[in-house]
Amino acid sequence: MGLALDEARRALEHGDVPVGAVALVAGEVIAADHNRREELGDPTAHAELLVLRAAAAVVGGWRLGDVTLVVTLEPCPMCAGALVASRLGRLVFGAADPRAGACGSLYNLCSDPRLNHDVGVTHGVRAAESTELLAQFFAGRRAAR
């Protein structure tokens, strides 16, 4: 999660909401990135999607059953759906997102018996640091208006 928080801070360099993610296989980091929506002008360039794509390139296929994704914020519906679509092995996230979280807050896409895959989830890891980063970012944006 330390590496994911470092990634989140990098998003600030280009004015993106600070969310970072890291993918691991057997404890080894195989991909890391952060939210680049504003930088790339790409609505799908959330940290999680970028890291899932990079991880798939490393693994050599779209099934990521051996991969653990560590992300600073609870994934949104798009990203949570991508975890299911990639048959992800495990998700670890920091802060819950009561506004758009889809891994326990608004939805729980990671554990829906109607879908074809369950993702094991660990949450609340270094959540205070993630929340603080986000709070500072949004306070700064409000002040700049």
Added chain:
Amino acid sequence: MGLALDEARRALEHGDVPVGAVALVAGEVIAADHNRREELGDPTAHAELLVLRAAAAVVGGWRLGDVTLVVTLEPCPMCAGALVASRLGRLVFGAADPRAGACGSLYNLCSDPRLNHDVGVTHGVRAAESTELLAQFFAGRRAAR
């Protein structure tokens, strides 16, 4: 929808589930693609995500409020979440997907007052042709086993 169905057929050339999508602005096609998950080994390479990314590149930003996405099958949670994340103007889809559809079947991410955007949806357009393409594909795959 004719163009989206043509795209869906192209997915068959590389063994991908036949789903196609087209993005339009003011009636003009600005992007078209099909499911390339197997071809690219990318869990996020569904037709919708590829077209949203291409459309954002054409529009020059991640907000796609002027864009209509036409897709042959009801979007999954990942793709439906991406429609919300891109503030899409309108969605037109063909066949409903009772197994994974997230625009009315299992979920309705396009119309959830808790999320920050509503996507107007038209559905059932040339649904029989889309269903037939998918049925042929899955029948062929079963026969090959």
